Amino acid sequence: MSAEAVGAAPVHWHVYRGTGRPGFVAKLPDPPPWRRFSGEPVCQVPTGDGGEANRHIGGTPGAGWVPSPREVSMVNAAIYLRRPLLVTGRPGTGKSSLAYLIARELGLGPVLRWPVTSRTALKDGLYLYDAIGRVQEINARQGEEPDIGEFVHLGPLGTALLPYERPRVLLVDELDKSDIDLPNDLLNVFENGEFEIDELTRIAARHPEVAVLTADREGSAVVRRGRVRCRAFPVVIITSNGEREFPAPFLRRCLKLHVEPPTPQQLGAMVAAQFGDTDGVDISRLISEFLARSEETGGLASDQLLNAVHLAMELATSGAYQPDDDWQELLTAIWHPLTSTAEAG
Structure with a gap:
């Protein structure tokens, strides 16, 4: 894109x-x-x-x-x-x-x-x-x-x-x-x-x-x-x-x-460029969750979103992808805060 x-x-x-x-x-x-x-x-x-x-x-x-x-x-x-x-x-x-x-x-x-x-x-x-x-x-x-x-x-x-x-x-x-x-x-x-x-x-x-x-x-x-x-x-x-x-x-x-934090459109373009077809994974929902988590923690890196998308696609390929509590726990680990202050908060 x-x-x-x-x-x-x-x-x-x-x-x-x-x-x-x-x-x-x-x-x-x-x-x-x-x-x-x-x-x-x-x-x-x-x-x-x-x-x-x-x-x-x-x-x-x-x-x-x-x-x-x-x-x-x-x-x-x-x-x-x-x-x-x-x-x-x-x-x-x-x-x-x-x-x-x-x-x-x-x-x-x-x-x-x-x-x-x-x-x-x-x-x-x-x-x-x-x-x-x-x-x-x-x-x-x-x-x-x-x-x-x-x-x-x-x-x-x-x-x-x-x-x-x-x-x-x-x-x-x-x-x-x-x-x-x-x-x-x-x-x-x-x-x-x-x-x-x-x-x-x-x-x-x-x-x-x-x-x-x-x-x-x-x-x-x-x-x-x-x-x-x-x-x-x-x-x-x-x-x-x-x-x-x-x-x-x-x-x-x-x-x-x-440089301002990325917009949903920019993140979507980045995901599309890196992965192409993402059938089986709700990318819009993942981006919305990423932006919400980024706001809570004081800012996440864009490659943390790419990590989550890659893992979601791997799980979707094997039929194991479910946006349930286990998945949310994985996202919490992947989207860890980048500052100790945010971690403490």
Whole structure:
């Protein structure tokens, strides 16, 4: 079921429609003059995004989460303005799915996912240098110096900032879990679209070009004079569950989208896309019960509904499905609260 089927009418300025169906756009809109970059050389976007996107949003084109018309418009605004999109909302409301839908629909390669924790630092997203591994390799080769690029591995953010002709999609997942300094540390990188690899800058006179590893599987890229500068600013989706506030300078450089809990129509579209024929199971009733339970517990994740539908269909196939007390007990276990506060209540 397409986004149009749940109320999203096509809008003429949209390059992204929110369907998740591959519809390769030959040329994305030009960025504002102040968001243009000049990275060289041009890198090619890796192919094979369909498999990764399908694993995340379902096995068929457009399967999985269906964004609302407002969400689609905000994604397009972020693409036109070349600004990160900060996506907030309760867990399980489809925040991360936006990144995969965008990459699949616009043909922007595999999503570069950067999961953030309380220990994550900016450099973790940019690159890692394995100094110990290099020393061990030198010793193993009896003093022969290996190529330093074999020990430089670009992270998801660093890979996204390579000079691709078409932008990559970067998912910065759960930034609200980060150390207090990380959002401010991101400002210069997002504003300038570049960073330096210190270990390569120091040897730039002797080795002006070095091939390094990227965050893509078995990928590599040439870095010139130790500097990575983007050509097309990546499509950056930053998710937050609202566990903290972000500083004003960071918010000023982002567009902000709050994802509301899913409607019955959105949930129905998601179930239809994932399961197709659901004869033998009253999906409307299951969705109504799910929404009521979600309201009671302070919010459930959409995949908790999918778990219940899958189990109901398995039971229906064997003739064991009955919406009785035993089934309600199973639903209570499947639809457990996502917060300890809700559990206590």
